[in-house]
Amino acid sequence: MSTPLYDALVTKVRDWSNRDSESLPDSIIKDSLGYASETAYRELRLQGMEKVYSFEADNDGNTFNVPSDLKEYISLRQLTVLSIQLLVRKLFLFQLRLAKLYLRVLIAMENVFSTYRTLF
Numbered sequence: 877m878s879t880p881l882y883d884a885l886v887t888k889v890r891d892w893s894n895r896d897s898e899s900l901p902d903s904i905i906k907d908s909l910g911y912a913s914e915t916a917y918r919e920l921r922l923q924g925m926e927k928v929y930s931f932e933a934d935n936d937g938n939t940f941n942v943p944s945d946l947k948e949y950i951s952l953r954q955l956t957v958l959s960i961q962l963l964v965r966k967l968f969l970f971q972l973r974l975a976k977l978y979l980r981v982l983i984a985m986e987n988v989f990s991t992y993r994t995l996f
Contacts, residue, residue, distance in 0.1 A: 880992065882909075885909065886905050886906060886909070889905050889909070889985060889989070890905060891986075892986060893905075893989040895989075899986075906995060908985060908989075909985075912981050915982065916977075920977070923967070923970050928941060951970075
């Protein structure tokens with residue numbers, strides 16, 4: 877997972893930990909970041925991982941085709957102009973919550989590295 881942003885995050889964690897690469901190897905930092913992202917993917921519903929489908933129900937029994945790769949549906953509703961405006965507002969609030977979550981993950985990682993520093 878070597879990208880400029882990921883490498884910058886590893887470097888930033890190293891700076892926060894105030895440890896050199898001999899006392900805190902990059903492999904431990906990368907493992908910690910991997911565990912944090914796996915936990916986030918497993919426990920959180922991220923809109924980036926969701927898809928929105930629009931369906932038109934037919935007049936004969938209000939049925940519609942379901943995508944073959946559907947895992948779970950979160951909601952099913954009729955869209956109106958008002959509901960579309962609410963969806964846009966929810967997207968903004970989601971981005972705000974995601975920023976707060978990012979800060980909580982960074983704080984949790986700092987706690988992990990603080991514990992690591994006390995052990996070694």
